[in-house]
Amino acid sequence: MSAKESINPTIDETHNPNLRSWVESANQKDTDFPIQNLPVGVFRRRNELSPRLGVAIGDQILDLAAVGEVGLLAELSEDLQAACGASNLNSMMALGRESALLLRRQISQLLRYNSDSSPPESKILLPISEAQLLLPASIGDYTDFYASIFHATNVGKLFRPDNPLLPNYKYIPVAYHGRASSIVASGTPIRRPVGQSKRPEESVPSFAASKLLDYEVEVGLFVGAGNALGESITIDRAEDHIFGLCLVNDWSARDIQAWEYQPLGPFLGKSFATTISPWVVTLDALAPFRCAAMKRNSDDPAPLAYLACSTNSQFGGINLTVEVLLHSVQMREMGIEPLPISRASFTQMYWTIAQMVTHHTSNGCNLRSGDLLASGTVSGADEGSQGSLLEITRRGEQPIQLPSGETRSFLADGDEVILRGYCEKEGYVKIGFGECRGKIFSY
Amino acid sequence: MSAKESINPTIDETHNPNLRSWVESANQKDTDFPIQNLPVGVFRRRNELSPRLGVAIGDQILDLAAVGEVGLLAELSEDLQAACGASNLNSMMALGRESALLLRRQISQLLRYNSDSSPPESKILLPISEAQLLLPASIGDYTDFYASIFHATNVGKLFRPDNPLLPNYKYIPVAYHGRASSIVASGTPIRRPVGQSKRPEESVPSFAASKLLDYEVEVGLFVGAGNALGESITIDRAEDHIFGLCLVNDWSARDIQAWEYQPLGPFLGKSFATTISPWVVTLDALAPFRCAAMKRNSDDPAPLAYLACSTNSQFGGINLTVEVLLHSVQMREMGIEPLPISRASFTQMYWTIAQMVTHHTSNGCNLRSGDLLASGTVSGADEGSQGSLLEITRRGEQPIQLPSGETRSFLADGDEVILRGYCEKEGYVKIGFGECRGKIFSY
Numbered sequence: 001m002s003a004k005e006s007i008n009p010t011i012d013e014t015h016n017p018n019l020r021s022w023v024e025s026a027n028q029k030d031t032d033f034p035i036q037n038l039p040v041g042v043f044r045r046r047n048e049l050s051p052r053l054g055v056a057i058g059d060q061i062l063d064l065a066a067v068g069e070v071g072l073l074a075e076l077s078e079d080l081q082a083a084c085g086a087s088n089l090n091s092m093m094a095l096g097r098e099s100a101l102l103l104r105r106q107i108s109q110l111l112r113y114n115s116d117s118s119p120p121e122s123k124i125l126l127p128i129s130e131a132q133l134l135l136p137a138s139i140g141d142y143t144d145f146y147a148s149i150f151h152a153t154n155v156g157k158l159f160r161p162d163n164p165l166l167p168n169y170k171y172i173p174v175a176y177h178g179r180a181s182s183i184v185a186s187g188t189p190i191r192r193p194v195g196q197s198k199r200p201e202e203s204v205p206s207f208a209a210s211k212l213l214d215y216e217v218e219v220g221l222f223v224g225a226g227n228a229l230g231e232s233i234t235i236d237r238a239e240d241h242i243f244g245l246c247l248v249n250d251w252s253a254r255d256i257q258a259w260e261y262q263p264l265g266p267f268l269g270k271s272f273a274t275t276i277s278p279w280v281v282t283l284d285a286l287a288p289f290r291c292a293a294m295k296r297n298s299d300d301p302a303p304l305a306y307l308a309c310s311t312n313s314q315f316g317g318i319n320l321t322v323e324v325l326l327h328s329v330q331m332r333e334m335g336i337e338p339l340p341i342s343r344a345s346f347t348q349m350y351w352t353i354a355q356m357v358t359h360h361t362s363n364g365c366n367l368r369s370g371d372l373l374a375s376g377t378v379s380g381a382d383e384g385s386q387g388s389l390l391e392i393t394r395r396g397e398q399p400i401q402l403p404s405g406e407t408r409s410f411l412a413d414g415d416e417v418i419l420r421g422y423c424e425k426e427g428y429v430k431i432g433f434g435e436c437r438g439k440i441f442s443y
Numbered sequence: 444m445s446a447k448e449s450i451n452p453t454i455d456e457t458h459n460p461n462l463r464s465w466v467e468s469a470n471q472k473d474t475d476f477p478i479q480n481l482p483v484g485v486f487r488r489r490n491e492l493s494p495r496l497g498v499a500i501g502d503q504i505l506d507l508a509a510v511g512e513v514g515l516l517a518e519l520s521e522d523l524q525a526a527c528g529a530s531n532l533n534s535m536m537a538l539g540r541e542s543a544l545l546l547r548r549q550i551s552q553l554l555r556y557n558s559d560s561s562p563p564e565s566k567i568l569l570p571i572s573e574a575q576l577l578l579p580a581s582i583g584d585y586t587d588f589y590a591s592i593f594h595a596t597n598v599g600k601l602f603r604p605d606n607p608l609l610p611n612y613k614y615i616p617v618a619y620h621g622r623a624s625s626i627v628a629s630g631t632p633i634r635r636p637v638g639q640s641k642r643p644e645e646s647v648p649s650f651a652a653s654k655l656l657d658y659e660v661e662v663g664l665f666v667g668a669g670n671a672l673g674e675s676i677t678i679d680r681a682e683d684h685i686f687g688l689c690l691v692n693d694w695s696a697r698d699i700q701a702w703e704y705q706p707l708g709p710f711l712g713k714s715f716a717t718t719i720s721p722w723v724v725t726l727d728a729l730a731p732f733r734c735a736a737m738k739r740n741s742d743d744p745a746p747l748a749y750l751a752c753s754t755n756s757q758f759g760g761i762n763l764t765v766e767v768l769l770h771s772v773q774m775r776e777m778g779i780e781p782l783p784i785s786r787a788s789f790t791q792m793y794w795t796i797a798q799m800v801t802h803h804t805s806n807g808c809n810l811r812s813g814d815l816l817a818s819g820t821v822s823g824a825d826e827g828s829q830g831s832l833l834e835i836t837r838r839g840e841q842p843i844q845l846p847s848g849e850t851r852s853f854l855a856d857g858d859e860v861i862l863r864g865y866c867e868k869e870g871y872v873k874i875g876f877g878e879c880r881g882k883i884f885s886y
Contacts, residue, residue: 140583140623140624141622141623141624146707156706166705166706168639168641168648168702168703168705171639171641171647171648172639172648172702172703174703174706174707174710175707175710176619176620176707176708176710177619177620177621177622177710177714178620179584179620179808180583180584180623181583181584181672181808181809181810181811181814182672182807182808182809184672191672191673191807193806193807194675194805194806194807195805195806196611196614196615196747198611198614204614204744205611205614205615205747206747207747207748207749207805229624229625229627229716230634230715232637253806256806259611259615260611260615260617261706261708262609262611263599263609263617263704263708264587264589264617264618264619264708264709265619265704265706265707265708265709266707266708267617267618267619267620268802268803268805268806268808269806271620271806271808272673272806272807272808273672273807301647304639304648304649304650305650306650359711360711362637362638362650362711363636363637363638363696363699363711363712363714363715364625364634364636364637364715364716365622365624365625365711365714365715366624366625367624368624371624
């Protein structure tokens with residue numbers, strides 16, 4: 001049955017909590033990258049030009065091209081072996097979920113501790129600290145959703161107090177096209193944008209550096225196998241087209257955005273930069289953490305038929321926690337650790353990742369391997385779970401206190417925003433997403 | 444002076460109206476592609492897989508790879524020669540305006556009739572009718588502007604009778620990110636999209652084939668040399684980054700668009716398909732047709748400083764006429780020619796192409812070679828100059844009459860929309876853009 005195949009997540013031996021790796025750092029309790037995770041990414045060795053594919057394991061990278069060269073991927077298909085030697089993940093993504101799963105099983109075997117055999121030669125490993133982590137894929141199109149009803153309501157209250165949630169929200173996984181060219185890897189410095197803005201009390205706009213610079217914590221999905229133009233992806237097959245997930249910081253200049261966004265939506269208030277975490281956690285790695293989609297209220301409408309299937313309701317959610325930390329120049333100078341400022345659960349999203357894919361292609365729009373779909377800001381119902389400063393500070397009216405004695409309504413130059421994400425569940429090993437970092441500078 | 448260099452268009456020998464080509468069809472009065480035009484594109488020969496670059500001349504294509512192979516491009520730089528042998532225009536675009544101009548001069552020489560020498564061998568030519576015309580470039584990002592104040596006002600009146608033009612319009616070249624994956628070359632059949640819509644009198648939305656399918660006639664700009672992330676392109680240098688122009692049909696499902704577009708802008712109502720004409724008319728070819736930017740009313744605000752320069756006011760406009768023709772199944776069966784339904788001038792755009800580029804990069808957003816910027820619907824002030832059925836039929840309330848006896852409020856299955864564009868000016872040879880065609884079908 002197709003519905004069962006696609007959205008019913010499969011837990012197998014690769015998720016066994018008793019697995020240990022011969023890479024010792026992968027067995028430590030606090031690592032994001034135990035052998036049960038195996039996220040893929042793109043890195044560059046020092047003094048080398050060509051990007052290479054790798055799998056994060058503990059504090060190391062397993063170099064997939066090197067693994068192939070020593071013959072350890074020989075059991076995989078030729079296409080998949082070739083994809084392991086590519087300079088980005090696009091061709092691996094294009095091979096679809098089944099190939100990703102075969103690779104995962106092979107790599108899990110390879111990295112497993114086995115007292116009877118010695119580990120493979122060490123040239124297939126490289127410390128993460130010695131690599132430059134790059135964008136995982138060449139991103140053709142980037143789409144940003146708006147899937148948290150709490151975020152939509154919080155923001156709506158600020159801009160339209162009488163009418164916070166628009167009438168289409170509970171029917172449509174609302175989204176807009178974002179800018180692909182300005183997506184950067186974690187660690188890339190973020191220039192404070194200049195642009196037009198106009199406060200309500202001003203009669204004409206001015207052109208200046210943004211004063212209301214913000215972040216948004218989101219979860220990104222990389223498209224695996226694409227679809228042809230004119231063909232839709234049904235809800236029961238949608239997850240077959242999702243390769244894996246990452247963290248996304250959708251930097252937002254609120255003053256530019258507020259003045260420009262009518263009637264065609266956000267543009268320059270967003271397009272100056274979007275940061276993503278470098279490791280793509282495959283959908284297969286997330287199998288143990290799948291859960292029911294968010295329960296709708298009894299007076300909420302049921303999703304229209306094309307967005308509904310029973311396995312999506314049962315397993316469409318992901319028990320993924322996202323956290324935001326802030327680190328100012330002064331905090332760094334005083335030796336103070338980054339301050340956690342929010343924590344939210346991806347289980348509280350009104351729309352599932354499958355619904356995003358199906359809605360996106362429902363008009364025949366083609367998704368291509370390597371396309372990025374972001375969830376929109378992950379905000380929860382409770383205090384402390386709002387995924388942007390706009391929400392936390394009520395558009396700057398309730399600044400947050402930093403342990404350095406400073407306050408923040410919006411981001412200051414030198415501030416670093418750090419996103420983290422992890423999945424945990426009784427009986428399974430916790431897996432992490434690594435970090436998504438960006439520090440603000442001005443010319 | 445940089446301002447003079449970049450926006451003051453240079454008329455040279457390639458624009459001489461007395462030039463004739465040894466390609467006879469290029470000398471005929473009604474051709475879109477006289478020797479003064481020389482637009483570039485990508486085509487595939489029958490029974491060949493690889494796309495090749497070509498220049499349209501009369502009813503023929505000059506095959507640039509073949510021209511290079513017989514040594515006729517040897518005077519050009521190695522980079523430019525290599526770009527002529529590529530499979531799309533991206534690397535030629537990346538070389539910038541100066542290279543495009545050098546190539547234009549070389550090709551003009553090569554195609555010029557000279558009674559003292561015989562034409563080069565014929566294997567460098569191919570009839571356009573024997574080629575498949577493809578997308579000219581790999582389009583990284585696609586941005587759609589809203590630069591006609593008449594279009595913005597017409598549409599605004601339909602949706603917001605009290606408040607047709609929003610307060611930001613006269614300050615900001617409003618734009619949104621479009622979908623790059625679903626841009627197709629002229630002639631590609633367009634599937635009528637399905638999607639959610641809700642009429643005001645309905646209490647819940649339904650999911651069905653769009654009933655209000657429309658076109659929008661636009662002008663597209665291909666980005667030549669790009670800019671680095673974090674750096675802006677000043678208005679006086681903006682045209683250095685524009686390679687050339689094409690026609691764009693921004694197909695629009697008005698019912699899907701109306702229900703989905705709040706608050707983040709158009710998405711599935713547009714992303715099912717965008718058609719572009721296959722030939723890119725270079726900015727240098729347009730030099731004789733440059734004109735003053737649209738004159739603002741005395742009570743309109745002056746553009747903010749970053750969007751203003753004197754040469755943009757003097758030469759920022761383009762005297763380009765765009766036409767839309769409609770051809771129904773019944774008209775074709777009755778042997779009736781396509782019906783012209785609108786004609787508008789690109790001189791009536793509130794924002795110039797230089798202002799679009801400068802605004803787009805003002806926040807540091809990077810443009811990449813091959814990116815497409817579309818102008819938004821080209822509608823003029825007068826009756827007969829509205830660039831969409833939404834405007835012409837007043838949202839369907841005043842259907843147009845077809846000579847077959849049919850009426851149209853919006854597009855019917857089998858309807859073909861044909862866009863044409865041309866520049867003409869006393870003392871110069873008229874040049875054309877070729878056609879941008881698309882025919883609607885349903886499953």
